[in-house]
Amino acid sequence: MTPFKRLFDISAALFLGTVLMPLILGVALTVLVRDGRPILYRAERMKTPTKGFPLWKFRTMRVAATDGGVSGGDKSSRITPTGRVLRRKRLDELPQLWNILRGDISFVGPRPPLRRYVEMFPGLYAEVLKSRPGITGLATLAYHRTEERLLSSCRTAAETEAVYCRRCVPRKARLDIAYARRRTICSDFKLMLATVFRRISLH
Numbered sequence: 001m002t003p004f005k006r007l008f009d010i011s012a013a014l015f016l017g018t019v020l021m022p023l024i025l026g027v028a029l030t031v032l033v034r035d036g037r038p039i040l041y042r043a044e045r046m047k048t049p050t051k052g053f054p055l056w057k058f059r060t061m062r063v064a065a066t067d068g069g070v071s072g073g074d075k076s077s078r079i080t081p082t083g084r085v086l087r088r089k090r091l092d093e094l095p096q097l098w099n100i101l102r103g104d105i106s107f108v109g110p111r112p113p114l115r116r117y118v119e120m121f122p123g124l125y126a127e128v129l130k131s132r133p134g135i136t137g138l139a140t141l142a143y144h145r146t147e148e149r150l151l152s153s154c155r156t157a158a159e160t161e162a163v164y165c166r167r168c169v170p171r172k173a174r175l176d177i178a179y180a181r182r183r184t185i186c187s188d189f190k191l192m193l194a195t196v197f198r199r200i201s202l203h
Helices: 003-019 021-035 073-078 081-089 096-102 115-120 122-128 138-152 157-182 185-201
Strands: 040-046 052-058 106-108 134-136
Touching: 003 021, 003 096, 003 106, 003 185, 021 052, 021 081, 040 115, 052 096, 073 138, 073 157, 106 185, 115 122, 115 157, 122 157, 134 138, 134 185, 138 157, 138 185
Parallel strands: 106 134
Antiparallel strands: 040 052
16 A cells, blocks of 8 residues: 555545544444444454454344354344444444554455455455455445345355355455556545445435
């Protein structure tokens, strides 16, 4: 990551954190009142092939004793009514502004993967994670709805895992690697705008 990009990330995260603070507090209070504690969900993600970090989101699911892998149809019954709204509008990702300030992720980059998938596909993620992970990216924008559709039809954790590994991981990785080879500040800014307008359209 270049010093300019890091400076941009910090400045934008501070600005958005200040502007969106009433919304962030409102979402936190809504989750607390409607769903109880914990308000936030913490999960390990990888920013390099060997280094993990805690990624923060507003909690959207009922707490389970064990929880691993990506979310598919097998977990849909655990999503709370509040959580469905937060996910649809992407408001559950607001706490990730803190991850940006910490330097864990950037605004634009590949979505940070779970450790288990990095260990399953070491060669692939060694290339993908040459770029700092981000909140949004080409693969996130281009493949999110397809991934959501594919995984929502899965009825067991094993089926979700198989579909994700076979049909989602390779395709998203190819998009992330291709984008990294020709990325510019302008292209990053265009992806951020595309993400904002897509989220606005969901309201």
